[in-house]
Amino acid sequence: MAELIEEAAAVARDRAGKLRGRTRQHTPTPDEPLIVLVIDELANLTAYLTDRQLKDRIKAALSILLSQGRAVGVHVVAAIQDPRKEVLPFRDLFPTRIGLRLAEAAQVDLVLGDGMRDRGALCDRIPQSLPGVGFVVIDGDPTPMRVRFSYLSDDEIRDMAATYGRLRVIDGEVLEGAA
Template sequence: MSIATLPATSTVPVGPGLSIFEPAFLGADESGRRVDLSLMWRNLLIGGTPGSGKSVALSNLVAHAALSYDCGLVLIDGKQVELGLWADCADVFVGPDQGHAIRTLQRLQTLTDNRYTYLRAVDRRKITPADPFDPILIAIDEIAYFSATVGDKKSQDLFSALLRDLVARGRAIGLIVVAATQRPSSDIIPTSLRDLFAWRLAGYCSTESSSDIVLGRGWAQRGFNAEQLDPDNPGTGYLVAESGTARLVKSAYLSDEDIRHLASWAAYTRRPHLTLPA
């Protein structure tokens, strides 16, 4: 059922000209410098307690991907509302439906095989901006909902296995996984999946061990302990990314109105004659 239709217009919507091959704006660091994350050929794991700012960080990266002219979007959100605002500009939006999530990951697995076949045919090891297909950002909010909460053990294991395959093999072919969860311990997602994420972002954690689970062992001993972050300052977290060092960052704030505006614009530029679903 359609409840809203975009107006017919004679003008051609022009995007802001961003590219997923360029670094995405995340926020600012302690020195006041802007923090940009190069998402291409990377995977990012975001952890932290509820309200620590995981979804804010996720929204910034999804916003960059949505406004990029060369990036597809697959959004998987057990809560619906965090990524749901971007649903209209996404290629696939998965709500609290584990079966749909598994089927989507299976589609992406097939896509992975096809793209590797293509790369082998053109004698290359990873994609470039000149290739005839676009990278895809796969944003997952609350992995635990699909891997440890709903469904039976078999389907949870299947979801984790498909996601692990995607993280392990998708990097070179432009399938970027950005996943958020509250505590990525082994009872929530398999250790073999967690350790595949090269880049980490830890918001406030309730214990030192939780901080180390997100960032990796040993960071808390060096003083990068997300337990010591201020829980009343959401969006702040330790980022382990370029150069392998950790730094304190704060994600930029996007209000609901900002997101609706950006998401509508992104949907408009991607599909000017889109009829929005209910």
């Protein structure tokens, strides 16, 4: 994973060099597509990893991606269960934050930013009967927005996989493959 994150950071630095003096925003193309790095349970890479050198490599590369990657088309989407600063020291570098159901009121401000619970983001009051409900805070907008993401149960996901199988695109043509 460290190598993958470092490779993404290298792409971001390379693209920044190419864009310097020409434009501030990368426009995705087939040759230089938008890259989205999805990390589930980021704490495994930032806090729970025991190899100090590996942890430092990951933190350095992630810091580059989180501070410079968006403009050059290298995005990071990460999920974490424990939002404390000790677990995720650079959480302020995430410009868009999503808080789903949280266990404690204090966690709301840790996830979404200072004062967000007082502004109405009551993530700690979302009932278990409403999976997918949460609040989103976008960089520059001090107002949390209540959202509802679609929720699919494991059975529904298995049914879709069995029904639709795997789709592949080759030379712009969609081909159906085996599930």
